[in-house]
Amino acid sequence: MSAPSFSLVGLGPIINRWKYLVAGAVALAAVVSIVVALLMPNVYRSTAIFIPTNPQTTDPDRLVDGGKLELSGRAEDLDRAITIGESQPVAELAIKKFNLYKHYKAGAPGDDATDNFVLKEFTDNLAIVHNERDAIELTFMDKDKNLAARVANTLVQVIDSVNQQLTLENRRHVLDLYRQRYEYLSTSYERSRQELVGARRRYGIFGLEMQGRYMVKQLIETEAALRKAEASGGDVAGLRRALRGLTKRDGGNLINLESYVQGTDSLSMFTTRVADLQSRLIGARSAFETAELSLKGRIASLYIVQKAYPATKKIKPVRWLIVVGSVVLTFVLSVIFIALLELYRRNRPGAARPA
Structure with missing residues (x-):
């Protein structure tokens, strides 16, 4: 079944x-x-x-x-x-x-x-x-x-x-780099500026272009006066001392041709370096301020x-x-x-x- x-x-x-x-x-x-x-x-x-x-x-x-x-x-x-x-x-x-x-x-x-x-x-x-x-x-x-x-x-x-x-x-590191660069350029600029001021005092050069024109004019006038004095029997000794003061460093004049010639190259180099450092310092300060502002900014x-x-x-x-x-x-x-x-x-x- x-x-x-x-x-x-x-x-x-x-x-x-x-x-x-x-x-x-x-x-x-x-x-x-x-x-x-x-x-x-x-x-x-x-x-x-x-x-x-x-x-x-x-x-x-x-x-x-x-x-x-x-x-x-x-x-x-x-x-x-x-x-x-x-x-x-x-x-x-x-x-x-x-x-x-x-x-x-x-x-x-x-x-x-x-x-x-x-x-x-x-x-x-x-x-x-x-x-x-x-x-x-x-x-x-x-x-x-x-x-x-x-x-x-x-x-x-x-x-x-x-x-x-x-x-x-990373932005903080970049800001530190900007700060270091600005501080370095600031120190270099101040040191170069002091060297320029010292060179101006040492060589008696305070303006290359204007001072050169002044010295040439004074030399020409003094030398011409000396030649006239020699011909007419004037104060030849005084004019010779004045001419030596204009041309020699030991002549007693702060501004003289010998110091001017010796200091021209140095002053040109210092002036160029100071101008270059000044422009770089301004750029570095601007970059540092921009980076600092950016770091403080919080953009979503x-x-x-x-x-x-x-x-x-x-x-x-x-x-x-x-x-x-x-x-x-x-x-x-x-x-x-x-x-x-x-x-x-x-x-x-x-x-x-x-x-």
């Missing part, structure tokens, strides 16, 4: 036979799921949307020189912003700022298990994605809708700050399209779905259970076979 076959058609009588048990199980599942759903806290989601920029386009040095801000959504800029946002230092900063240890009721910080629990809870509630419009959506979920919005906005600010810090250290590296606002609608739980799902699942499991139980009874050795 072959074993009786089992089909879904026979479920109707089976369910009818066990209807009170199935109904009880379904009712119990509905009551429990309703209680659980009502006890579950509402979770809210706040989203901030921003577009990262190329750090080169927001470099203050470039902007001071006439560059323009440019909106860009390069893949490397997007990846960099997402990497910063998902990094552990950023997470720990937000956890500490908003005291999430207490908020998540995890206990005091310092224990590895507690720290890992809070960090995992934080990262599970955080989502940073690159959307199809080449922008970044930063989403944070929490039972407190105001806290969720504040955390999301703070994370955007931290990402912006860290993004700026990537080039800030992110374009914020939308700030995070407190949500007006919860994201979860979907209570009706929990109740319906629990009821349907309980009903299905109950039917499977009684069907297997009936099948076992029919196929059990010694069980009565239908005629």
